[in-house]
Amino acid sequence: MTAAPRIRRRQMEMEGTWPEGLSPLLRRIYAGRGASSLEQAQPKLAQLLPPDSLGGLAAATDLLAAAIATDKHIVVVGDFDCDGATACAVGVRGLRMLGATRVTPAVPNRMIHGYGLSAALVQELAALQPDLLVTVDHGIACHAGIAAAKALGWQVLVTDHHLPGEQLPPADAIVNPNLRGDAFPSKMLAGVGVMFYVLLALRRKLRDAGVVAGNGPDLSVLLDLVAVGTIADLVPLDVNNRALVGAGLRRLRAGQGCAGLRALIEVSGRDAARLTAADIGFAIGPRLNAAGRLEDMAIGIECLLSDDPVQAYELAQVLNGINAERRGVQQQMVDEAEAALARVDQGLQDAPIALCLYDAEWHPGVVGLVASKMKEKLHRPVIAFAPAEPGGSSLRGSARSIPGFHIRDALANVDAAHPGLMGKFGGHAMAAGLSLEESELARFQAAFIAQVEAMMDPAMLHAELLSDGELSSDEFVAVNAEALRNGGPWGQGYGEPLFDGVFEVLDWRVVGERHLKYSLRLDGRREPLNAIHFGGWHDQQPGSRLRMAYRMVPDDYRGGNAIQLIIECHEPA
DSSP: OOOOOEEEEOOOOOOSBOOTTSOHHHHHHHHHTTOOBHHHHSOOGGGOOOGGGSTTHHHHHHHHHHHHHTTOOEEEEOOSSHHHHHHHHHHHHHHHHTTOSOEEEEOOOHHHHOSSSOHHHHHHHGGGOOSEEEEESOOTTOHHHHHHHHHTTOEEEEEOOSOOOSSOOOOSEEEOTTSTTOOOSOOOOOHHHHHHHHHHHHHHHHHHTTSSSTTOOOGGGGHHHHHHHHHHTTOOOOHHHHHHHHHHHHHHHTTOSOHHHHHHHHHTTOOGGGOOHHHIIIIIHHHHHHHHHHSOTHHHHHHHHOOOHHHHHHHHHHHHHHHHHHHHHHHHHHHHHHHHHHHHTOOGGGSOSSEEEEOTTSOTTTHHHHHHHHHHHHOSOEEEEEESSTTOSEEEEEEEOOTTOOHHHHHHHHHHHSTTSEEEEEEOSSEEEEEEEGGGHHHHHHHHHHHHHHHOOGGGGSOEEEEOOOOOGGGOSHHHHHHHHHTOOOBTTBOOOOEEEEEEEEEEEEETTTEEEEEEEOTTOSSOEEEEETTOOOSSOOOSEEEEEEEEEEOTTTOTTOEEEEEEEEEEO
């Protein structure tokens, strides 16, 4: 039932203003992503959008400046994913840098409090006696929790990037670039990016008031955390986000990241000097996310806030162990989902246009990963459900979508057509979450699939890989592989360079039970090329001549001038 992606080559205009020293290959790559200058392709911090047009900053900075001036207790409430954890760490560190002396991090426990600033979490936070709550990466949908906090006399500042509903919560101030009418040019900021912008505006306010000396503290030291949260949350890397992420990556590669991130890089076996956005997405982010999925994200936030390398490494090892457990739970759940689909005995052409998967034994912290894996496999919107708590009747669902289909809008349409069917819901175009009573699952599934059928363009159901075209035989060299690795940051909406071409298969073997290792020959090239296709073994011998979509990377294992091709898919030549 695996959807075989089509390989489609990008359209590109090579015109532009490029420095003479830039390789023709990188010019081609950048042009294929819409850039016409190096400033667009690799923006620097100097090109960062100013905070001025981001709505809500005046009210937000008034709250924070007054809280700092009167030594109020500020509690920064994070979320239980990587974006929420890094945003919490940025908020706590940044406010302390700007003069706040009483700042405390807090985060909901997924199994106890549910999502975001819930009434249950507010009840627990009362023991801290906060004066001001600052939500990061959530809050725009937390009506009940914010109302509960206000009833206790607390002030509430919401910083978020999720799409708002029809009604805004009763907070004292809200900063969210996706509010209706907000003039901020980039709507793609992650939660950690929104919090960073709040700090930039606060520093300027305190500087203008003479509260901080000179230009104020150097907030760029927080960009390692901003980069990790932005990449892990899979927000599109527009020009503004690339400026943030690029600066953060440079800090991490120079060994200037916070102790917690340096420790996470070490326990994940990555080389900090060669760190890429992909390393963050596949190694660093998951180790932070695992804490929020299976345990308590407070461990992850403590790791990010630690300035003691020994303590940070110990916490990173704990997170590494939780991640190993998460991978085992996830694989079991994915296997069960695949087995359930196999029992239905449907070919891909007969598969429903969208899927709702549920198992009473699944863990609610991992359903998002299951939905993501099944979405990738079937190239259809998928919602995976699990009991919100063992033995309970309420379900927690995590939705993942395909390019072009707005999953949060689909849920909003279901809610409009069937009021009260869902509990809470929210999210983005590509990912969303919801709550639902188990007794309503069948009715929801019918309503959701009907909504997908009404909204879906059938052309979206064909998976595509965008290729940057062929590489000539003389372009398969280490200097090009290094240039491609360092030419990013690559990520969502600014894809890592991918090429396609026809190769003769000289040799192949299965490694690690699921992967295919190749020796390939390209016409016009004498030396064979090493290649690997992760997850490419499906009990079927590959053909002798294949068209492959691949990435070219330095082969750090063999070293020297060695390169390796990472195969994404192949088809008969």
